[in-house]
Amino acid sequence: MDSTTEEKIYEAARKIFVLKGMEGARMQEIADEVGMNKALLHYYFRSKEKLFEAVFKDIFTRFFSRIRGAFTSDLPLKEKLIVFIDNYIDLIAANPYVPQFIINEINRDPKVLKAMIFESGIGPQQLLEIFLNEVQINNQSNLDPRHIVVSLLGMLVFPFAGRPLLQLVYFNDDQKAYDQFLSERKEIVKNMMLKFIEV
Amino acid sequence: MDSTTEEKIYEAARKIFVLKGMEGARMQEIADEVGMNKALLHYYFRSKEKLFEAVFKDIFTRFFSRIRGAFTSDLPLKEKLIVFIDNYIDLIAANPYVPQFIINEINRDPKVLKAMIFESGIGPQQLLEIFLNEVQINNQSNLDPRHIVVSLLGMLVFPFAGRPLLQLVYFNDDQKAYDQFLSERKEIVKNMMLKFIEV
DNA sequence: GTCTATATGGCGATAGAC
């Protein structure tokens, strides 16, 4: 690790903020994670608010830009859905707390989200519109494509966001069994979406 | 309103906690909501933690007990699903912040949830198991019923939890348009689940 | 740039008058 101090602070902040949220996170905790002094955080990023915004914008952008790939190919909709589901579950599995983190923070304070969307040229709005248009164009039924997208995302995100509850009541709090359950979900969701898309 | 002071405090706490979560809520804010002094909260409920636990347990129990009705009838699975989807969307629509509140708090501190589940005789575990058994028994495909339940709940909860983002990017932040979208979801989800259940 | 020390404010909680 020969990254700069600023980068190390940023990485630590990212980790803590995702786990605890803006209000739950402590500047001291982030400093401890870096192994350096609390005052340094303010030296590089004026305030907790600024540090958080930097982290949130970055996470949000990265998370949604990873999705675009699946929907800029020339494959038919079915194939695109398959690729998307595979990619998205892998992405969430590698960052299991990110979706809930995003949902929380946009509910807590939608200002940052709105600023992001309307500032950035290549913001998530475009990414989501790509998805939307693809579904619209290839959709054989006359179903509002937004319902397809919302159903799909709900099926993918919920098992991660609701994990503590679901694992406890359905799997006797058995972590390995729940991981197994998650690994089966790709095929389940593919199956479900394809049945749904068919006329 | 001739309810007791304790009840008024409880109702105010319920409102604030659901909106802001345990960490985001302020005792002063709850006191303001009641229109009385902060010290009274401590008189009736020793601490913020105790007040929160009382509220959380009550919300959790009420929210899941309302679900049971749909699955204790003699209807076939299809009919049960239809009743459940209608009831559950109405329930969330009347309490749009509750699902995310529950998800947040069980992630922040699963201890309270675990204590609840294993203490109460008529806890949510039984309620969920009823659901699970019904699906299991009536399930014509050999699909793990837990996948059905998770998919169903994800499709129902996500449009509410992700509302700020979805409304902004898909509906130009038009509140009425999004309400319309939500009102269409009952039929969409019914359709999708029935297609999925069929062999 | 990085540290120690401290300022500043807010919040949960309690003491005590009425």
Add this chain to the structure above:
DNA sequence: GTCTATCGCCATATAGAC
């Protein structure tokens, strides 16, 4: 039971030495 006043703590933020 309900209030005012205040304690004690913790968190963000800053000042200033090195």
